[in-house]
Amino acid sequence: MITPKYISDLLGAPMAAVVQAEAIAAKATAEFIQEVGFSKSEVNEDGNFGTVRNVTFSYNRIEADGQTRMTNISVPLLTVIPIPSLKVAEAEIEFDLALSQPNSSTEGGESSSGKDRRSPFLSRSLRLKAIIGKKAQEGKANTTNSATANMNVKIRLAQAEPTIGMVQLLNILDNADKEN
Template sequence: MITPRYISELLGAPMAAIVQAEGIAARATADFIKEVGFTGVSDNIDGDYGTIRNVTFSYERIKADGNTEIAILSVPLLTIIPIPSIQVAEAEIEFDLAMTQPEASPAPKGNSKLGNLSAYKGVQLKAIFAKKPNPSSNSTVTSATSNMNVKIRLAQSELSVGMVQLLNILDSANKEK
């Protein structure tokens, strides 16, 4: 048997799921940075990730006098690979509800900032998930349904300010060598 729920619960559940998904994605990004960008113990509790993992290579370059020399370049791995970071760029929730069992809500307690509305008793609606009514049906029955559209689009998120600053520090430190 399907138990009717308050509409606020039905609407809030997908929004809470989106927030939880963003948290999971952020943790996955942090784990990637820790595992790929640093050497050392990967389960440090104190937040010390170890040493930056660098990529070092050498190449031949021509000096101002025309002679060649071997140059060595070492750059942090995190500065040359894409860091997987996604965010919910847009959420559009879509499902159909059939309204059931309206309930009177209690009057607000204490002094309300709404003045005369402090004694107002509203109605909290309950609903269940349902199929969208067929508009071509010749039924004379009135249907009390509400539609919400849900669509989730993921996109590569911008680097956080902290990550940009970290990459700039690493780049500056590399230039000082």
């Protein structure tokens, strides 16, 4: 990676990737449920999954009168096999960046737009860019072409509860679907 990127992009990309990866895993689980648990391979337009795929087995059952009778039991397949479901409980991201500082005359600050009415003390006058760099090692000169990092970032992520807003959004969409 040669072109310097904004630090927010470099930090945001792995975090968003964790979220997206979890979604991909959830999608795979959903497909597993659909393919294994139901008889149709594709969902109809009306959302009908088709018939639940059952497993049927027979066994000798002793009745109240002491007689033994052959009995058939049918249970949904999904209830007897484990469903693969993965969730990222915690993630750690660490990387090293070589910062690139713009000249003061070309600093891409937001205050220069004239729209920022905050006091000069609070306005953001600088936006740094960086490239992924190589960690500097004590006493060793950097002999490769890669840039030597001067910023190290460690982020520990954990699964969060859905926000109130997100729960409300899901409820609204669910209700709208039922009303249709």
